[in-house]
Amino acid sequence: MSKEPDRLFAQPLAQVPDFAFNEDVVRVFPDMIKRSVPGYPTIVENLGVLAAQFAQPNSVLYDLGSSLGAVTQALRRHVRTDGCRVIAVDNSAAMVERCREYLNGQDSMFQELLPVEVIEGDILALDFQPASVVALNFTLQFIAPDQRTALLSRIRQSLLPGGALILSEKLRFNDAEEHALLTDLHVAFKRANGYSELEIAQKRSAIENVMKPDSLEEHRERLLAAGFSKVVPWFQCLNFASLIALP
Ligand SMILES: C[S@@+](CC[C@H](N)C(=O)[O-])C[C@H]1O[C@@H](n2cnc3c(N)ncnc32)[C@H](O)[C@@H]1O
Ligand SMILES: O=C(O)C(=O)C[C@]1(C(=O)O)C=C[C@@H](O)C=C1
Structure with a gap:
């Protein structure tokens, strides 16, 4: 992964533009997210461990808002269930292009990894296939608040028995x-x-205009409203947390 340090906001800007997942962010993203999100490496690695417990044979594992594919790589390191494949989705062309390069790198270093498809697209318009694991790792907070319940309902409807949604978010x-x-x-x-x-x-x-965090209570209520039966927080470091939501 790129080692370029994040200095995007180091110089005074006359006007700070809204944050976007563009080429500039892509270049520094691994450094930015590790230095900005407490517990990020622990969350990503353990997301693979958790996913291995929920993965069902012959099903899809989704990485929604996949950025450079850190979660996809963790899924491929940990899940050994027969017939699983990973679908990574992101609507930033710059992220998707670099993500594909990193995954080619992973393919050349390891054998017998789960097959993966990287889709450039809007997760709000995605036609979900039957899935056993859906990861939303710091993505829902960038979705317009009034669209969040509908997205989670569609994810819930696509989840197979025994599967899970793993949702990581900054909290308020x-x-x-x-x-x-x-x-x-x-x-x-x-x-x-x-x-x-x-x-x-x-x-x-x-x-502040593009990322709208919710409270743990709001997440729990919304997940239950979307049809999930149980919400279990499994990680919190400062104001960042990750939840398991069961169908
Ligand atoms: C904070 S990053 C996610 C980090 C990544 N999951 C990881 O663990 O390294 C949020 C990502 O969600 C993507 N995103 C935001 N809204 C989206 C949408 N409607 N459809 C698809 N991707 C979206 C952004 O382009 C960005 O790459
Ligand atoms: O809350 C912050 O200050 C952040 O920088 C968080 C956060 C995130 O949670 O996704 C915001 C944008 C970048 O993608 C990396 C980290």
């Missing part, structure tokens, strides 16, 4: 003190990872 908190504390600690995490105050502030304005 209904309790103002808890929200302020975990937000401050997240800033401390970014500072400890070498981001300056300017970088942190400019990134905050870049994402």
Whole structure:
């Protein structure tokens, strides 16, 4: 994966544009996400471990909002169930192009990996096939809030018995003190990872219009409304969490 450091917000910008998953972001994305999301490497690797428990023979494993395919690679490292294949979907052409290159690299290094297809497309318009694992790893927060329940309902309808949705998100908190504390600690995490105050502030304005986090309670209610029977948080580090939702 690219080792280019994320300095996208290091210089003062006259006007901070809305964050987009464009070529500039693609070049620094592995560094950006690792230095911005507490627990990201743990979440990605264990998503593969979890998926191996839910994968059903001859079914699809979806990586929705796959970016550079980190989750897809983890699925392929861990899932050994017969007849499974991975479908990775992202609507950023720049991400999809680089993702395909990285997956070709994985194919050339390892044998007997699950087959994978990378689709450039909108997950809101996807025609879901029967699936045993669906991963939404920090993607739902970029979907318009009024579209989220419909998307989750369609995912629920595509899930096979014994399967699961794994949903990772940045959280907001209904309790103002808890929200302020975990937000401050997240800033401390970014500072400890070498981001300056300017970088942190400019990134905050870049994402505030495009990324709308929900609370854990909102996620649970929405998942139940979408038809899931059980919601089990399995990971939280500061204001970032991952949930298992069972059909
Ligand atoms: C924070 S990144 C996901 C990170 C990735 N899952 C990982 O674990 O490395 C969010 C991704 O979702 C994609 N995305 C946002 N909205 C989308 C949509 N409607 N359809 C498909 N992809 C979308 C973006 O292009 C971006 O690559
Ligand atoms: O909340 C932040 O400050 C972030 O940088 C989070 C976040 C994310 O959760 O996806 C936002 C955009 C980038 O894709 C990487 C990280």
